[in-house]
Amino acid sequence: MNRRPISALPVLVLLLAVAAAGWAKGVREPQQPETQAQPAGAPRKAALDSEDPCLACHAAGTPGLVESWRLSRHAAAGVGCAACHTPSASDPSGAEHFGAKVTPVVSPQYCAACHPGEVAQNRRSKHAWTAFIGNLRPYYAEARARGLDPFSQETARRLDPDEMARRNVSSMFPDSGVLKATGLLERPGFSHNNVNLGCAQCHGTFVVVQPDGKLAGWPNTGIGRVNPDGSLGSCSSCHTRHKFSVEEARKPETCGQCHLGPDHPQIEIYEESKHGNIYASNGESWNWDAPSGKWGPEQVEAPTCAACHLSGFGGQVAATHDPGERLYWELQPPKSVPQWKNAEQVKDLVLERVPDETQAAEGRKRMKSVCLQCHSPRWVDGYFDEFDQVVGDYNLAWDYVDRLLQEAYAQGLAAKDNPLDEPPEIYHYLIWHHSGRRWRMGAAMMGPDWTHWNGAVDTLMINLGLMRGELESRRQLQELRKARR
Numbered sequence: 001m002n003r004r005p006i007s008a009l010p011v012l013v014l015l016l017a018v019a020a021a022g023w024a025k026g027v028r029e030p031q032q033p034e035t036q037a038q039p040a041g042a043p044r045k046a047a048l049d050s051e052d053p054c055l056a057c058h059a060a061g062t063p064g065l066v067e068s069w070r071l072s073r074h075a076a077a078g079v080g081c082a083a084c085h086t087p088s089a090s091d092p093s094g095a096e097h098f099g100a101k102v103t104p105v106v107s108p109q110y111c112a113a114c115h116p117g118e119v120a121q122n123r124r125s126k127h128a129w130t131a132f133i134g135n136l137r138p139y140y141a142e143a144r145a146r147g148l149d150p151f152s153q154e155t156a157r158r159l160d161p162d163e164m165a166r167r168n169v170s171s172m173f174p175d176s177g178v179l180k181a182t183g184l185l186e187r188p189g190f191s192h193n194n195v196n197l198g199c200a201q202c203h204g205t206f207v208v209v210q211p212d213g214k215l216a217g218w219p220n221t222g223i224g225r226v227n228p229d230g231s232l233g234s235c236s237s238c239h240t241r242h243k244f245s246v247e248e249a250r251k252p253e254t255c256g257q258c259h260l261g262p263d264h265p266q267i268e269i270y271e272e273s274k275h276g277n278i279y280a281s282n283g284e285s286w287n288w289d290a291p292s293g294k295w296g297p298e299q300v301e302a303p304t305c306a307a308c309h310l311s312g313f314g315g316q317v318a319a320t321h322d323p324g325e326r327l328y329w330e331l332q333p334p335k336s337v338p339q340w341k342n343a344e345q346v347k348d349l350v351l352e353r354v355p356d357e358t359q360a361a362e363g364r365k366r367m368k369s370v371c372l373q374c375h376s377p378r379w380v381d382g383y384f385d386e387f388d389q390v391v392g393d394y395n396l397a398w399d400y401v402d403r404l405l406q407e408a409y410a411q412g413l414a415a416k417d418n419p420l421d422e423p424p425e426i427y428h429y430l431i432w433h434h435s436g437r438r439w440r441m442g443a444a445m446m447g448p449d450w451t452h453w454n455g456a457v458d459t460l461m462i463n464l465g466l467m468r469g470e471l472e473s474r475r476q477l478q479e480l481r482k483a484r485r
């Protein structure tokens with residue numbers, strides 16, 4: 001993991017001052033980028049290089065970064081470097097930086113000064129909590145069990161969340177079962193670093209300020225990152241710095257960075273759908289920049305991920321930064337249930353999962369109010385009825401599969417000690433986590449190939465078929481052994 005300092009060591013400061021002097025020589029003419037930054041008629045508010053010390057130095061040293069900022073709405077509105085990078089009193093990641101205090105870890109807390117609504121919505125979403133729900137869950141559960149505050153830097157330094165994730169054996173880390181069985185998991189030389197470069201890149205790290213000021217777990221822009229100031233999430237997972245553009249967040253590629261692959265192939269499903277097809281052929285000519293609430297069917301012919309899940313599409317549904325607000329089902333757990341309550345409605349979103357039928361029905365209504373701007377009620381209701389039937393079929397299949405494994409344990413056909421090292425356990429996992437999710441999610445978002453071939457067929461014919469075959473062989477072997485005795 002990368003650990004980067006903001007060092008206050010005098011020698012380093014000297015070196016940096018020299019480097020900065022070198023940067024300063026290369027400062028470019030300000031006129032050219034500035035004209036690009038200012039929309040016609042906007043006041044020339046953006047700080048001039050000469051007036052803002054951050055800009056003066058960084059325009060020379062990191063021109064790419066400053067250029068992105070110049071193209072942003074922030075530059076046009078006069079929101080300069082210090083507005084986001086000045087550390088709050090409670091943030092241990094702040095350090096002296098050429099005469100000012102600066103933090104490189106700009107958490108959502110810093111955006112809240114000007115965007116309180118977006119930050120509050122994001123904070124109650126599963127996006128913000130997903131490092132704790134995912135890769136940091138072993139740490140989180142341990143901290144809670146010991147009565148420690150899981151958000152605190154102190155607890156993280158004591159328990160080492162990263163190491164706990166790498167050594168945990170559970171279906172959360174599906175490779176861990178076989179790794180344990182082979183002895184590799186405990187081998188000192190085996191770092192199990194795919195947890196860092198896999199899970200943590202999407203879900204987020206715990207950013208820990210070390211006693212020497214170095215940052216563990218940074219850089220990282222996972223969507224549920226735990227920040228040194230105790231806040232959750234990273235706005236730059238969807239609005240990359242330093243443009244922080246709304247256009248980028250509305251395009252499906254942004255979501256597809258995480259929402260892809262064998263266990264949650266939403267971007268592939270979208271590409272297969274008619275909606276995705278229309279986006280691929282005509283999307284370039286659409287208006288992506290209209291303000292929230294004004295962006296709708298008059299700007300785009302087909303919806304993107306954001307249009308259905310987040311945007312104030314056509315002004316007919318309130319914009320949100322909590323994608324849970326428009327869902328009926330939880331499609332990712334082993335058995336689908338109506339949406340769980342969010343982080344505002346339960347004390348602990350990680351440990352308390354409470355389905356709420358009423359809220360889920362409201363979510364369905366909100367989602368339909370997006371569809372109904374382009375489709376008739378009969379089209380929309382008909383589609384959702386069929387989707388719900390698929391979820392029902394999957395749930396019945398899951399009950400069967402889960403019973404099969406529990407019976408196998410009871411009959412001694414598989415051993416419970418290591419949850420994920422024997423083929424019946426592996427098929428059971430794949431049915432829930434891979435093919436069964438594809439089956440449900442393909443149906444939710446109009447991807448017929450994902451619903452049928454990659455979904456139902458992989459679940460029933462391949463994974464369940466092979467699981468039954470494996471158990472049958474084990475049963476016959478067991479009988480043979482009994483007969484020999």
Ligand code: HEC
Pocket residue numbers: 004005006007016017019020053054055057058061081082085086097098100102103104
């Ligand atoms: C005299 C030149 C100079 C000035 C003035 C300056 N910086 Fe920097 N900044 C640097 C250099 C050089 C680096 C890279 C070395 C480092 O990480 O300290 C850097 C790095 C950074 C980083 C990344 C830190 C990290 O740990 O990677 C941030 C954030 C930053 N500057 C923000 C600011 C802000 C905000 C201001 C104004 C308050 C500012 N800088 C003023 C030269 C400068």
Ligand code: HEC
Pocket residue numbers: 054055058062065066069074079080081082083084085104105106107219220221236241242244
């Ligand atoms: C709207 C808020 C905002 C503004 C304005 C802003 N930054 Fe940042 N900056 C961020 C965020 C968010 C990150 C991502 C860091 C993180 O939290 O992981 C970041 C990261 C950085 C980094 C470290 C990342 C890297 O790629 O090296 C530097 C250096 C930096 N900013 C410098 C600047 C400078 C210089 C300016 C002014 C031109 C500026 N920032 C303006 C929010 C902002």
Ligand code: HEC
Pocket residue numbers: 073074077079083084106107108110111112113114115235236239244245246247
């Ligand atoms: C000091 C106040 C301030 C801070 C801090 C701030 N913003 Fe902004 N933000 C603004 C203003 C002002 C606008 C422009 C509104 C406009 O042009 O209508 C804006 C616009 C935006 C937009 C819309 C851009 C677009 O393309 O329409 C996004 C996204 C955004 N901010 C994200 C962030 C994020 C993320 C952070 C924290 C990393 C942040 N802002 C911090 C003031 C701020």
Ligand code: HEC
Pocket residue numbers: 126133134135172173174195198199200201202203257258259260261264331332333
């Ligand atoms: C490519 C990005 C990516 C990687 C890598 C990744 N995940 Fe995820 N994970 C996701 C997405 C996206 C979802 C949401 C799935 C959905 O709701 O359809 C998710 C869902 C989950 C969930 C279910 C959350 C819930 O509310 O039930 C858990 C637990 C989880 N991931 C843990 C992990 C762990 C642990 C790792 C590493 C072993 C990992 N993930 C690797 C993107 C990723």
Ligand code: HEC
Pocket residue numbers: 108111112115118119122127223233234235236237238239246249250291292293295306310311312313319321
């Ligand atoms: C999951 C992706 C995602 C994340 C993470 C995210 N945003 Fe957004 N954001 C969007 C989308 C999509 C829109 C456009 C909404 C619309 O079309 O109505 C948007 C719009 C905005 C706007 C413009 C709203 C307006 O009225 O024009 C602001 C400001 C903003 N986001 C701030 C933030 C802040 C602050 C954070 C971190 C707390 C954040 N966003 C995190 C996806 C995201």
Ligand code: HEC
Pocket residue numbers: 126127129130133134201202203221222223237238249250254255256257258259305306309310323324325327330
């Ligand atoms: C940096 C990775 C990342 C990006 C980018 C991202 N997501 Fe997610 N998303 C996740 C993870 C991880 C989860 C699983 C959260 C959980 O349940 O723990 C998730 C969950 C979701 C959920 C299920 C929420 C719920 O309450 O069940 C939806 C819907 C969603 N994302 C939509 C989007 C959309 C739309 C975008 C783009 C605008 C997007 N995501 C961008 C990682 C990401």
Ligand code: HEC
Pocket residue numbers: 252255256259266267268270275303304305306308309326327328329330331332364367441444445
């Ligand atoms: C046409 C609208 C539409 C588009 C476009 C769309 N979705 Fe969905 N999405 C849905 C619907 C409908 C559901 C199921 C809602 C329910 O449960 O009632 C869903 C479900 C999901 C879930 C499942 C959450 C869970 O329970 O695990 C995720 C994650 C998700 N979408 C992400 C995305 C991403 C990422 C994209 C773009 C690549 C996308 N969606 C595009 C409508 C859409």
Ligand code: HEC
Pocket residue numbers: 273274275278296297300301302303308367368370371372373374375380383384446
């Ligand atoms: C911005 C407009 C728009 C929105 C919003 C929208 N759609 Fe569509 N949808 C279209 C267009 C355009 C087509 C293509 C129609 C055609 O084939 O002529 C389409 C096609 C479809 C199809 C046919 C799929 C196929 O493969 O033939 C279904 C089903 C569908 N939409 C359902 C939905 C549902 C459900 C929602 C809401 C969750 C939704 N749509 C939201 C515009 C939209």
